[in-house]
Amino acid sequence: MRFRGKIVDVACLNHFTRVVTTISKLTKTCVLRLNPDKLFFVLSGKVANGGVGMWCELSQANFFDEYQMEGFNPENNEICLEVAPENLSRALKTVQNAKSVKVKLTKKHCPCLTVSAELPTMSSISRVVTHDVPVDVIPTRLWHELKEPSMPDFDVSIYLPPLKTIKNVVDRMKNLSNFLVIEANMNGKMNLKIETDLVSVSTHFRDLGNPPSGDGASQDGSPTRDPHSMAEVRVDIRKLQQFLVGQQVNPSKSMCNIVHQSVVHLILLHEDVSLQYFIPSVA
Structure with a gap:
């Protein structure tokens, strides 16, 4: 199981940071789901029980100059990580002026998303800043809870x-x-x-x-x-x-x-990002 991505374009880095920051305002923890083509931020809230739900979808090619990942096995070529988006947002905000940023799944004291940034410098010596964002690897037996929510039969x-x-x-x-x-x-x-x-x-x-x-x-x-x-x-x-x-x-x-007296489904669409948010009704 491996993941490594690299962002060079400053505009892409800023946009990715804005998306992660948006997610961090919506939830304290969520699942980052990675596959070869896309990244997803998922909050599988039990809307029927009063919890909010979220599904944010990004095309990796619109953000990353380099992107490599290998899932658990060829049949399940995905990686699912529980992450605190605020920690990831904080790490990205500190490297906004970087020449390049690498995001890599590492194993240190615990599994981490390691954000490494090469910062500009006046000398010939490069300066690298590294942030380790702890994550939990979600086993495949729980992936069924992380599917894209079905479009509600709205009124x-x-x-x-x-x-x-x-x-x-x-x-x-x-x-x-x-x-x-x-x-x-x-x-x-x-x-x-x-x-x-x-x-x-x-x-x-x-x-x-x-x-x-x-x-x-x-x-x-x-x-x-x-x-x-x-x-x-x-x-x-x-x-x-x-x-x-x-x-x-x-x-x-x-x-x-x-959906009358049941749920409101909010959808934000950008050319390379879609965000769905579900808020249940209250009596």
Whole structure:
């Protein structure tokens, strides 16, 4: 079992660091899943039991100049590591001006992702900084829990307004309530609402557009939902705020799928990164 990657391009290093930093804001621990073509950051939260779920997918060729890995065996050519993304983020942030950065799976006092950076220097003597990020190797018998989550059979799919705008709204609402209702329809409308015994506040968005796949029709083409009908989910406002605060992916598209009174499925798409985040409803 081996893994070694090298990043030379500064823009790729900065982008990779932003992705890892985003993940670190969403969870204290997650699984880094490696295969020959892609990297995945996975949080297989039990959404049905109130936990959040996350699936972040990166194409290694868009980040690494060199990338080599060998899994447990040819039939399972993957490596799954439990890692604290904050530790990896911290290591990457300290080497942003490096001439090159190598990330390697090593065995020291425990399994580690070793981040080695060659830093620029005024002399002919190279200067190398090394960080060891402890990881746990996940045995193959547990890999079945790390599969990509299936796309929920949603009632509404809608494009999101600018995430910064949503963040500003949620930041204000969190001072009034611990819970927030997200509702939307297939006519491009979305509302964010809080209701307590003392106050009722709502923010309305219009003309957001709906992704083509969410056309409100069943597979045989027959309409299944009134486009003006609202689907809603009541969520823990802190979990939504956590998602918004940590976002550094700068997506080209951001979408929201709603399973009525069940789960909200947030999707951020960049040309070389996709991030899915699941927040369950609360009673």
